[in-house]
Amino acid sequence: MPKLLHVSCSPRPDSSSSAGARTFLEAFRQAHPDWDVDVIDLWRERMPEFAGPIVEAKYARMKGQAFNDPQRDSFAEAERMAIRLSLADRVLISTPMWNFGIPYKLKQWFDLIVQPGLTFRFDPSEGYFPLLKDRPTLVILASGSDFVTGMNRGRIDMATPYLREILRFIGINSVGFVLIGPTTGPQQPIEAARERAHQRLAGIAASF
Template sequence: MAHRLLHVEASPRGEASVSTTLAAHFIQRFRDDEPQLDVDRLRIWEEQLPDLHGALLSAKYAVLSGRDLDRAEAGAWDRIAGLIERVRGADSILISTPIWNFGIPYRLKHWIDLITQPGLSFAFDPQSGYRPLLLPRPATVVLASSGDYSTGPSWGRPDLASGYLREALRFIGIGEPEIVLAGPTAGDAARQQTARAEASGRLDARIAAHRRAAQ
């Protein structure tokens, strides 16, 4: 059976994006190992993501309260279930994104908010608390930034994206992602080249680890 990879592409810059380019490198190396690799490419800026209001918001609170959904709510909830099923059906996940204003692009946050839903990707019990409903699987995050966060804050600016993505994926059950930093993407050309080469090397090592696990 072909390995299914869900690629969540969060940069709006297409091939001009460092995170997208590195993700393409990762996918090609993966395909070299697994020619039948099935890539489900979810382009955040092109995907018609529903707004979290109206019938959808009402459906969420109906689920939380245990009330039956009406027709409009059920239709809205089915759209959410479809987005989560793309995650559930993936053998591994790749997220490629820039850092924007210390965090992630708002469209990526929107997608995470949509797939983090009671009864679909997490459960809550007043006695035991929260419980993830998705199963762990390999997850890789390519995180590009104009600054260099490899040793900590960049010129005093924090990296809030890495921590948020780790906790968001853990919460629904995906588990601990491998964060591959790619920065700086601006400034000194030699430093940019070194950073990109180091990120490519880490992605290659990720593929090698997958190969060993599959043997």
């Protein structure tokens, strides 16, 4: 059964990014009733801190050294999460923009899965190489400001370039973005932006 992996990054079920994801998934399930949808809620998922044995395991692997027992156990947690991503035929990431970047839970997820031998390999003479195959990936990014039309009052969107680059680093190049914003301020622009984004999401879902 083909699988869509949904990485849900908002702690608020009624947030703009969560609402956008629901619109997309409803249309996707209607168009693809035979697909399995695997949801990773980063605020409920068991994710170890990126410290201690798992950091030691990362550098041990990069140096070609064997794991000790604590390193092996901690690296297995990263492997479990990376496998869920590697098995997905399509990927949906729904996230708010926090302080011009991504939520720390999403950064923690990337820190755990971007591991040598799992999602990339390193050759001292040639550099870094991705290990995942490319797959269609959609990012729903909600922000307080209007980054769609550029009315961001000088604020910089650091979430979009980071997500595009970190996904490219592990092999995922076919990445699209649907921005939802503004989500703060006068109600009329908020509702108009949400309506535009939801219509676009429903359209993308039908052929995703």
